[in-house]
Amino acid sequence: MARNIYIENMPLEKALALFMEHLKDCKWFQLESEEIDVLSSLGRWTAEPVLAGRSSPHYMASAMDGIAVQAASTYHASEVNPINLALKEILVVDTGDYVPPEYDAVIMIEDVNFINDQVQIIKPAVPWQHIRSIGEDLVEQDMIVPSLSLIGPYELASFRTASVNRVQVIKKPVVAIIPTGTELIETGNANMTPGQIVESNSRMLAGLCQEWGAEALRHEIVIDDKELIRQAVVEMGKKADLIIICSGSSAGREDYTSTIVQELGHLIVHGLATRPGKPAILGIIDEKPVIGVPGYPISAQLIFSLFARPILFRKIGQEVPDLPSMECSISRKLPSHAGVDEFVNVNVARISGQPIAYPLNRGAGLSSILVKSDGVVHIPRGNEGLDAGSSCQVILNRSPRVIDNTLVCLGSHDMSIDFLIDILQREQGLRMVSTNVGSMGGIMSLSRRETHCAGLHLLDYDSGDYNVSYLKKYLPQEKLLLINLVKRHQGLVVKKGNPLHIQGIKDLSRPEIRFINRQKGAGTRLLLDYLLNREKLSSQDINGYNREEYTHLAVASSVKNDGCDTGLAIYASAKVMNLDFIPIEVEHYDLCILPDLLSKKQLDGLLAAIHSPQFRARVTGFGGYELDLSGQTIYEYTANNMQ
Secondary structure (H helix, E strand, O other), rough: OOOOOOOOOOOHHHHHHHHHHHHHOOOOOOOEEEEEEEHHOOOEEEHHHHHEOOOOOOOEEEEEEEEEEOOOHHHHOOOOOOOEEEEHOOOEOOOOOOOOOOOOOOEEEEHHEEEEEEEEEOOOOHHHHHHHEOOOOOOOOEEEOOOOEEEHHHHHHHHHHHOOEEEEEEEEOOOOOOEEEEEEEEEOOOOOOOOOOOHHHHHHHHHHHOOOOOEEEEEEOOOHHHHHHHHHHHHOOOOOOOOEEEEOOOOOOOOHHHHHHHHEEEEEEEOOOOOOOOOOOEEEEEOEEEEEEEOOOOHHHHHHHHHOOOHHHHHHOOOOOOOOOOEEEEEOOOEEEOOOEEEEEEEEEEEOOEEEEEEEOOOOOHHHHHHHHHHHHHHOOOEEEOOOOOOEEEEEEOHHHHOOOEEEEOOOOOOHHHHHHHHHHHOOOOOOEEEHHHHHHHHHHHHHHOEEEEEEEEEOOOOOEEEHHHHHHOOOOEEEEEEEEEEEEEEEOOOOOOOOOOOOOOHHOOOOOEEEEEEOOHHHHHHHHHHHHHHHOOOOHHHOOOOOOOHHHHHHHHHHHHOOEEEEEEEHHOOOOOOOOOOOEEEEEEEEOOOOHHOOOHHHHHHHHOHHHHHHHHHHOOEEEEEEOOOOEEEEEOOOOOO
């Protein structure tokens, strides 16, 4: 079967302008309205002015607790010459009570003395004091808000006060989302077969629709059948204002979206000069916009945000809101293809008051990156990237307050860091982000002062000690604090029942055993090299020595899902994946902290979390750890003292 090809790699700004122009031509941006119950109007935009249905207040009302009187009867009252009025001459009122026409003033209860069957007044009243006039708040037919006003809690209360029961609002755009793919399933479980993928993009895009004031209408999953996808597009097009086709936008044999758009309407764009999101599709069917988003989550989110967001806000008569941004310095060199607009997700934190952006993995298929991301760096077309330390503008998706309260931990991966992150947030109100760059990566980040702390487990081959010799070598003059988090069990992770009867490091040289390694600079890889050397084995003897993963969990997951037969990892990863574990070594896993980079609140909170009973309980309950040194200072260096 012939494959599709991209029409072109159109520049982003040209594609958006072209898309907007076509939508203007088919008058898609014309506002549509509907009448709804006012109690359902919160968060909606008014389609026409909202007028008061009655005056508020609609009667003469007392503004105070007190007595209603005729002002003229009190004119001569004073403290030295009080006036006594009979009860039949006054009316006792509370705030909001009706004041009949025969009274023209209210005296506060504090200024009145009740004596038997009379009231004594010591201060004269003036006409209409403490009486709310009819329509003091709103007069019947007053305009409460004009057209295209957002209805919030205050507006809702005012509408109710003025007896407005129904309002004309801008109709929410209806967005049809059609997930396609034979490999997709609705929900996943531990027994999914290889090749199956849980469909989640449509749920993500539906959530974004809700955030932007639109209503999502999701179609059930459609398999990769051209006629079935065509039927779904026609069916949903009758119910929606905007059609989103998830996946099928690339150039594979079963990517039908561009052909269907072309056959049913007008294909405007197929292929953008963006990364990610290159195979995006823009078109018009029956004067309604169609967007074909790529299948990878980050690509789908980006294309949806770049094209659906602006047209949906325009559809409800609103300017596209500016997204908050922050000027940062980039933590490491970030190369980019000069011919594309590239969008890179980052974490952001302040180090010594300076905001720093930490690039996250660029894999477009990693939905977890969207969860971790604090914002996005846009590298415009024609730019070859950013040098480490250079300035960049980060479009934020997290508040600056959260970013200011964020700690960064770059280094080796361990489950205990995850426990620490959770306890910090729950108990100390501090956020920590952790990126797995390996122990040596952590050391280098500490030396560049671009992280608050780092998880380390670097074995000194000569002394058999952990971490200290590396800190003395690479951070000789840096004020630092090295605290043991845990001692952990490292070993070989194997499938349940150990079908290949792997007993230890020597078995890795068996040619039928597929091994998976950790990345260069990882403490686990250094430990492996030490163990191989001890057993007089060469890396060339290991089938898979150069295959790399970046976390212990990734190693265990590869074993579980038959990506390999074994890998060196911690016991905790084997337990999580329900795998067997062959213990090899007990190692120190320490946290190196640069105290000068933390505020007192951050440092105290971090140390409190490490020493907390909650941390010890979580680690103990998980297994595979020893806590006899946990929380103890292993090494400390200050300007005046080294130990």
